[in-house]
Amino acid sequence: MIVPPVVYVPCDFPASPDGELAVDLRPTRDGQVALIVYTALDRLVSCCGPHQPWVVMPTADLDKVGEVAPYDLILLDIEIPGELRREAAR
Template sequence: MPMFPPVVYVPCAPAQDTDELTIDLRATGDGLLALLVYSAMDRLIEHCGAAQPWTVLLTSDLDRVRSATGFALVLLDVDIPEELRRTEEER
């Protein structure tokens, strides 16, 4: 299991019809729901792109987020392919 820093940077998705953000979960190739987290802001930008909305979470809060969202995996510092990254228009 990877060692997580005390805080992680988490990609978010714009919520429909509000100014709020929701945690961005991704489906893996085998159908599991994954939470992507990044160990530093520069890694989030490098791996997700500059247009990616984000929030900061305490690592200790990840279990609470799992209970609320049902994700099965936490993936650390994963690269998002260019064609799947959010654009400025999607912010």
């Protein structure tokens, strides 16, 4: 599979007053921590829903994400079940 030079990374809603986003790490069934990335914005919206915050970043920077928010593996273009999707920010 060819990975594009940039990916769309789901984020959690800002929890701090500065509005800074944090990557949305997800647990896997086997207890690992996954960073989920999408190769296109339409895939992110289709797989995560319309309320999912996101950031676009160079694929080469994913290692830097792991330094701040450690993860075990990267999952590409996977669908998030409806009950686990983000809802509109309040």
